[in-house]
Amino acid sequence: MDRFSLMPQFSILLHVKLINSYVYMKYLWKSIPRYIRYVIVQVLFLYLFMVVFRLVFFLFFFKTTVTGSAPILKAWSLGLKFDMRLALILGVPILLTAFIARNHFFTKGAIRRPLFVYLFVVYLVMTFGYVFDLGHYAYLGLRMDPTVTRFLAYGERADNARMLWQSYPVVRTLIGIGLFLFLITIQFTRSYYRMGKEPAVKLGNWKYTGWLASMVILFAAGIYANIAYFPLRWSQAMFTKDNGVTSLALNPVLYYVSNMSVQKDSYDxxxxxxxxxxxxxxxxxxxxxxxxxxxxxxxxxxxxxxxxxxxxxxxxxxxxxxxxxxxxxxxxxxxxxxxxxxxxxxxxxxxxxxxxxxxxxxxxxxxxxxxxxxxxxxxxxxxxxxxxxxxxxxxxxxxxxxxxxxxxxxxxxxxxxxxxxxxxxxxxxxxxxxxxxxxxxxxxxxxxxxxxxxxxxxxxxxxxxxxxxxxxxxxxxxxxxxxxxxxxxxxxxxxxxxxxxxxxxxxxxxxxxxxxxxxxxxxxxxxxxxxxxxxxxxxxxxxxxxxxxxxxxxxxxxxxxxxxxxxxxxxxxxxxxxxxxxxxxxxxxxxxxxxxxxxxxxxxxxxxxxxxxxxxxxxxxxxxxxxxxxxxxxxxxxxxxxxxxxxxxxxxxxxxxxxxxxxxxxxxxxxxxxxxxxxxxxxxxxxxxxxxxx
Incomplete structure (x- = not known):
């Protein structure tokens, strides 16, 4: 028997192994308590949301005088860490609710309704925040910070609103945001109801404690986001003198929040x-x-x-x-x-x-x-x-x-x-x-x-x-x-x-x-x-x-x-x-x-x-x-x-x-x-x- 006649058998064996691997992975996934799986899925979607916006920024708004690829790759690496941090921070309330409610997570309306409202508000605020940040960057070449509130000053709001209306595709943007929010709402509600129909995984006290400790450690490590004595800080994004590279490395929401405690003007x-x-x-x-x-x-x-x-x-x-x-x-x-x-x-x-x-x-x-x-x-x-x-x-x-x-x-x-x-x-x-x-x-x-x-x-x-x-x-x-x-x-x-x-x-x-x-x-x-x-x-x-x-x-x-x-x-x-x-x-x-x-x-x-x-x-x-x-x-x-x-x-x-x-x-x-x-x-x-x- 030559080697060519053995190829179909190898192909079948490989196919069987892939199927077995898939079945095994599915078994492992299903063995995780469904309320933990729901938390993981929602955190991953939040992370994907941020990564997509980062990609949009990179493809359509990013500009730099840096010629080498190393600084840009480093900026991407830091940016993805910042995105992970924010996704995990936003996932903390869901995680706490899930571990407190356990299998009641999918059966209580008092949990379901606030959960849906929370996720919708998170995506609503995040979407508008990211869109405004992109517009701010296109306008001024800078990430948005709290000084943007100057455009909301009394007597100027109407003029600034008209400038937005006349300069940017506001209607198409709002339609796009509305469509996205509709689709993402379908995602987190259908995921909830689908997992709610699956059989519950009963955990003893020791296993429950193990899962709780594991998730807390994973979340804490992801939020810390640094293999060093100090956690990841926004100043690490400023490793070059190039505004474009720095902006690519930052997460706009975290950067905005970090600048909210500003000094007051005075003299000495x-x-x-x-x-x-x-x-x-x-x-x-x-x-x-x-x-x-x-x-x-x-x-x-x-x-x-x-x-x-x-x-x-x-x-x-x-x-x-x-x-x-x-x-x-x-x-x-x-x-x-x-x-x-x-x-x-x-x-x-x-x-x-x-x-x-x-x-x-x-x-x-x-x-x-x-x-x-x-x-x-x-x-x-x-x-x-x-x-x-x-x-x-x-x-x-x-x-x-x-x-x-x-x-x-x-x-x-x-x-x-x-x-x-x-x-x-x-x-x-x-x-x-x-x-x-x-x-x-x-x-x-x-x-x-x-x-x-x-x-x-x-x-x-x-x-x-x-x-x-x-x-x-x-x-x-x-x-x-x-x-x-x-x-x-x-x-x-x-x-x-x-x-x-x-x-x-x-x-x-x-x-x-x-x-x-x-x-x-x-x-x-x-x-x-x-x-x-x-x-x-x-x-x-x-x-x-x-x-x-x-x-x-x-x-x-x-x-x-x-x-x-x-x-x-x-x-x-x-x-x-x-x-x-x-x-x-x-x-x-x-x-x-x-x-x-x-x-x-x-x-x-x-x-x-x-x-x-x-x-x-x-x-x-x-x-x-x-x-x-x-x-x-x-x-x-x-x-x-x-x-x-x-x-x-x-x-x-x-x-x-x-x-x-x-x-x-x-x-x-x-x-x-x-x-x-x-x-x-x-x-x-x-x-x-x-x-x-x-």
Whole structure:
């Protein structure tokens, strides 16, 4: 008999063995008490639920600059452990109920009904939590934490709800959630009834104790989730400096809960006094006094015709998305033309990635470093002595396409700028375009009428014009009739990928913003106030981008790209074309505009003149999340120094060397000086936010 004739017999034997193995495994499974089996099944389904969402995150939302597979595999490993921990924690109430009720687990309605309600609520909360987390990550590039409740603030809920409605497929998402909850409810109810019909496995006291001890040990080990002295902690997910890898390693629900016990905003007078000499020297305070904590600098004005001042805040306009900083798609030709004819600031940084924080920061001259709510929402932080209020003889204007109740921004202006006129939705003739109010095109068109009227009356004005369309839902209009959105067929997609944009909609939105900047300049020229107006245009922060590498420094990896914004001054009658390479900050804008316009003022803020070349070693103070941990930072032309506020670890990066290498040990004197200045900025800001009242 040859070997080929034996093959059918081997196949039969293998088949029999597989059947026997299946029967044996089924026997072992059935020998486990059915209430324990139900617990195991539900915990496995909870775990599968989390793993599926993790896979969705990885496939559709995850982005990183890490090239090796090892960190990503480690992130997956940690993430699966966190998921296991949460599944087991959620399974504990079911486990306790099962072991207390034992075989009555399937016969008592008083157990069945609360059990079903519990599982339904768990899946309901978890599903919405995971979906909102994905949306939050898509919007901000960060896992959701308790600060998300700022979007539920009184007076803002409706606007934020409309933004969600207009930016995301809400109806389809809700239908999907409803269908999923229906199917998962069928799963846990049918499993319950099916197991309830099976014969009960009677356990003696010793066997019962053995099963109880085994399950407690398994649950405890899974929740502990670490073969070490300490249990698995969320900080272990931060083993790289890459936000994407860290986010992949975290469980969003556990991360949210771990951040619920946040500190309250306050200030520390002894700390402020400790670093006051450093801050006073940096700012060139007129009369330094550590006891009075005086920050005042008196700036003289000049005689002559008063220039108008217009601040144009460009929504989500980071440096990297514009033509001035060589984005491969060159999406902002109008801005580039103005910047080439004016003053371009290559290293302009905002203190934080938030529109509300930027409006507060530019107006008050103080970085918004609040821990939870933005400073504009803190009643004790709204009252400030601001430079805009000191434009004597000027009409003071704030123009927004939407509603100024947003983030309590109205109070920042009305409480601090006497006689300011606010123009918002309800005033404009144009209809609302989306949740953010009238379109930027219509806002600029109607703002021009206001500017022309003031110019006709020979009344100088200082105006804050806030654009908003470069923001989800990325609404664009035809403008004068000649703005056209592009599609993938119209552009070089290889170049598009290198540019960092996450979608065609985002790309069209920045193009539309640039179109409207051109529209503003055209109207100003026709209106006769172009030559007598100083325009400063600045981004409030960068937008969420895919990894990009065309900038002079690896700012995407350093996270500084999020706070690196576009900024330029345009006023041909007053300034000559130039490029400023030293670092400047958002808080410097009003002191600079007042000085350019010849306005005398007292500077109570942390801002300085952006054009004062006598100041050396300039830095911009910023806060950002790196690995989902808050860092305070100073960013200069050469050095970037940052302090992790959780661990107090600090890092020094040299843009003229290896920008991603910590060189603190190589330059200890530089590190020490920047550490003192960083802490001086931080403590001075905390103090002034509460103590710079009029």
């Amino acid at each position: 007078i002894p700390k402020t006094k400790e670093f006051y000499p450093v801050m006073a020297d940096y700012l060139k305070v007129d009369r330094p006094d550590v006891d009075k904590l005086d920050f005042v600098r008196s700036i003289p004005g000049r005689d002559g015709k008063k220039m108008n001042v217009v601040l144009v805040m460009l929504e989500s306009t980071g440096a990297a998305v514009t033509s001035m900083y060589n984005n491969p798609m060159m999406p902002t030709p109008n801005m580039k033309q103005l910047a080439d004819s004016g003053i371009l600031f290559n290293n302009f940084f905002v203190p934080a990635i938030s529109t509300a924080r930027t409006v507060y920061g530019v107006t008050t001259g103080l970085p918004d470093i609040t821990l939870t709510k933005t400073a504009s929402r803190h009643p004790q932080m709204v009252d400030q002595r601001v430079v805009m209020d000191q434009f004597q003889g000027y009409e003071k204007l704030y123009l927004l396409g939407g509603n100024t109740n947003w983030a309590n921004i109205r109070a920042v202006f009305t409480n601090n700028v006497e006689g300011i006129r606010i123009f918002e939705e309800g005033y404009y003739k144009a209809p609302k375009a989306d949740v953010w109010g009238v379109s930027d095109f219509d806002l600029i068109t109607e703002a021009d009428e206001i500017f022309r009227d003031a110019n006709k009356r020979q009344k100088p004005f200082v105006a804050f014009l806030q654009l908003a369309d470069n923001h989800p839902p990325y609404t664009t209009t035809k403008g004068r009739g000649d703005f056209r959105k592009v599609t993938e067929k119209d552009i070089d997609m290889e170049k598009f990928k290198k540019a960092g944009f996450v979608s065609i909609e985002q790309f069209n939105a920045i193009r539309y913003e640039d179109y409207n900047v051109g529209h503003l300049m055209e109207l100003a020229k026709k209106g006769g106030y172009l030559d007598n107006t100083i325009f400063i245009m600045f981004g409030d922060h960068n937008c969420t981008l895919n990894p990009y590498h065309f900038m002079p420094t690896p700012e995407y990896e350093l996270i500084s790209g999020g706070v690196h914004a576009a900024c330029f001054i345009y006023c041909p009658a007053l300034v000559k074309p130039q490029v400023v390479n030293y670092a400047v900050s958002l808080v410097d804008i009003y002191p600079t505009m007042a000085k350019l316009a010849g306005v005398s003022f007292k500077n109570y803020t942390l801002g300085q003149d952006m054009l004062d070349t006598t100041l050396t070693n300039r830095y911009a103070f910023a806060t950002y999340l790196k690995n989902l941990q808050t860092h305070i930072s100073l960013i200069g032309q050469r050095y970037q120094y940052e302090i992790n506020t959780y661990t107090q670890k600090s890092f020094l990066y040299d843009m003229q060397g290896d920008p991603l290498k910590d060189v603190k040990q190589q330059y200890p004197d530089t590190a020490k000086a920047l550490d003192n200045l960083t802490r001086a900025f931080y403590e001075s800001t905390r103090y002034l936010m509460f103590n710079n009242k009029k």
